[in-house]
Amino acid sequence: MNFGAPNRAYERLELVPSDYFRHLTRAELPGEGIVPLEIDLGCGDGSFLIDIASHLPERQFLGVERLLGRVRKVARKAERAGLANLQVLRLESAYTIGWILPDACISRVHLLFPDPWPKKRHHKNRFVQPDNIASIKRILSDRGEFLFKTDHEGYFEWVKEVMHECKLLTPLGWEESDFYYPETDFERQWKEEGRKIYRARFGKNLG
Ligand SMILES: C[S@@+](CC[C@H](N)C(=O)[O-])C[C@H]1O[C@@H](n2cnc3c(N)ncnc32)[C@H](O)[C@@H]1O
Structure with a gap:
């Protein structure tokens, strides 16, 4: 087995x-703490990441994904696209934001189309929970942002409620034309099926 340099x-x-x-x-x-770093939690096959990293070469991007096949796919796509500002971490999202990332190191956290866990008895599995929001607040730099999208109305309402009750981050407006923000593959698919997309944006020490 080869544990040496990547082959x-x-x-x-x-x-x-x-x-x-x-x-x-x-x-x-x-980015070594010098260049703004953004993370995409549960980046899937990386369609969002590849697009945004190509569009914003002055920033660094880190995809977090637990499935090895998807991690490899994103890395291969980034390599083919010649991207020097994107890396992927194969790890569980809550562990990453709770234990791996240092304080105030991230300029934007993206959470796009996470599993909505629609059954009531499974709501406890939803990623947006006060503990994870506290971790997001800890890793965000001053004026950093948390951006969330879902096609699931129930999860959207849940996020608004959790964020309102925990009061850790400030709600911000988000019009589609406010800044460049590519669609993910899931988003394209849901839109083709005529589903509505919900988005929410929050800031640290903003408002
Ligand atoms: C529904 S897909 C959305 C993918 C992508 N964000 C998009 O919008 O196209 C959710 C992704 O999150 C990953 N995922 C789910 N739970 C995770 C966790 N706790 N830690 C890391 N990745 C996770 C899944 O493997 C999957 O690739």
């Missing part, structure tokens, strides 16, 4: 922490 070009685009039991230092993160 395929795209593997260098996978961020592999040297230690999974401490916060990484900024120097260990893409």
Whole structure:
């Protein structure tokens, strides 16, 4: 078994922490704490990430995804697109924001079309919970933002309620034309099926 240097070009685009039991230092993160870093939690096949990283080469992007096949797919696509500002981390999202990322290191957190867990008894599994929002607040830099999209009205209402009750981040307006924000593959699919897309944006020390 080879635990040495990556043997395929795209593997260098996978961020592999040297230690999974401490916060990484900024120097260990893409952009080394100097360039704004954005993370996409549950990045799937990376359609959003590849597009936005191509569009904003002055920023760094980190996809977080638990499925190895998807992580590899994103890394391969980024390699083919010649992107130098995108890496992927194969890890669970809550663990990543709770334990791996240091304080105030992220300029934007994207959470796009997470599993809505529609059954009431499963609502506790939804990613947007006060603990995870506290972690998001911790890793966001001053005036950093949390952006959320879903096609599930119930989950959207849930997010508004959790965010209102925990009061950790400030709600911000978000018109489609406000800034460049590519659609994800899921979003395109849902729109073709005529489903409505809900979005919400929150800021740290903003408002
Ligand atoms: C419904 S897909 C959405 C993918 C992408 N955000 C999009 O909009 O196209 C959800 C993705 O999140 C990943 N995921 C779900 N729970 C996760 C977790 N706890 N940690 C990391 N990834 C997770 C899944 O493997 C899947 O790729």
